[in-house]
Amino acid sequence: MDTKKNxxxxxxxxxxxxxxxxxxFYIMSKSDFAVNFFSQLFDWKKKWHIPLFSEISFSAGDVIYIITAALICYLILMSIKCRTAKYIKHLLIIGNIFYFTYQCFWGMLYFQAPLITKMKNKNISESDLKKLTIKYLNICKAERELLNEDKNGVFKVYDAEKIKNEILKQQKLLPKKICSKNPIQNLSIKPSLFNSFMNKTGILGYYNPFTSEAQYNPNIPSTQLPFTIAHEMSHQLGYAREQEASFIGFLCAKRSNSLELNYSADLYALKSLLRAVSVNDNVFRNRILSSFSDKMKKDREYEMKFIKANEGILSDFFGVTNDLFLKSNQQEGSVTYSYFVNLLVMYEI
Ligand SMILES: [Zn+2]
Incomplete structure (x- = not known):
């Protein structure tokens, strides 16, 4: 046992x-030179970092998280029990290694110049938003007619692997004036090992900066699945901000011939637009919702049922912590959902 001073x-x-x-890292985040360096570093390291873990069939990153969490719990317990300096030292070393790796491989990417600066600046009017909402309603209605369903008449994705490969292909074809990142060559998107826990948290997927793997919850409704995969794979390209990853995922879907991917992404766009217009005009939002086709209504009901079945303390907690996490990373929490809408409108009009 060591003394406190010791x-x-x-x-x-x-x-x-x-x-x-x-x-x-705080000082470097203010320097364009340093941020650019880390952005280039990411582009270089993904050439070997993604292949390194892509062949492992399960999420190696999740296993690393489990082992690290167990180790940290052990070290905390031992440092309380034995009151010796070495356990605290090990905790500090782990903290140093994780923080350094996280910042070099991911954290600094939050400070890249926003994607919106690459697009023409336009003022977005309420009527632009409404026109686009109606456009996406009609697109979704048409796409939904042609899709596979389960026995309850709800849209169902039967082959997620095909969608993953399609996104990988589409990432290579992204317009260069918007996406200047090197495309990725290997698929490394895996179902999360925490999937039943994720049901309860409302988290659809996440990117692991330590292994460059993208994880998703395979249990989520099919309406959300293809777009979630596209979103997480956009993080692998080097887009850290949530709304930018969504926009790049949306662009991948836009040019694809996969109807499942199209519908999932267009429905996400429609929901984002509805959220944006509902701020000033709830009547319009409700009118659009009631104009959903019967098939779309069934999909929406299933989504609501899934959320309701998994509601609880965990989903509340993760809603709040995700908000705080986004805020601490130069994003504005749930409020920034409109950033996706901004990107979408600028792209469309
Ligand atoms: Zn994300």
């Missing part, structure tokens, strides 16, 4: 390194 003395240097890292 514990502080023995761990001082690791604690100082951690604080120095916070400061250093």
């Amino acid at each position: 514990i502080i003395q023995k761990n001082k240097s690791w604690a100082i390194i951690l604080v120095a890292q916070f400061l250093l």
Whole structure:
């Protein structure tokens, strides 16, 4: 057992390194040169980082998270029980390694120039939003007529692998003036090992910066599945901001011939537009919702049923923490959902 003074003395240097890292990355986030460097680093490292884990059939990143969480719990318990400096030192070393890797491989990408700066700046009017909402309603209605259903008449994706390959192909064809990132060569998108836990959290998917793997919850409704996969794979290209990943995923779907991918992405666009117009005109939103085709209404009912069945403390908690996480990463939490709408409208009009 060490004295309190001893514990502080023995761990001082690791604690100082951690604080120095916070400061250093904060300062670098303000420098265009440094942000550009990390953006280039990401483009270079994805050439080997993605293939490194792509052949593993399950999510290696999830296994790393489980082992690390178990190790951290063990070290915390031991440091409380034995009161020796070495357990705290190990905790600080893990903290330093994780923070450094996270910032180099991902965190700094949040400070890249926003995608919207590459597009023509236009003022978005209420009538633009409404016109686009009606356009996407009609697109979704037409697409939905041609899609596979389950025995309850709800849209069903039967082959997720085909969709993943289609997105990989479409990423290579993205317009260069919007997406200047190197395309990825290997598929590394996997069902999350935490999928039943994810049902309860409302999280559809996530990107692991340590393994470059993209994870998704395979249990989510089929209306959300193809677009979630496209969104997570956009993170692998190097788009950290949520709304930008959604927009790049949307562009991949836009040019694809896969109706399942089209419908999922166009429905996401429609829902985002409805959320945007509902701020000032709830009557219009309700009118559009009641104009959904019967098939679309069935899909919507199924989505609502899925959310309702998994509602609880966890989904509330993750809603809040996701909000805080986005805010701490230069995004504006749920409010920025309109950033996707901004990108969409600028692209469309
Ligand atoms: Zn995301």
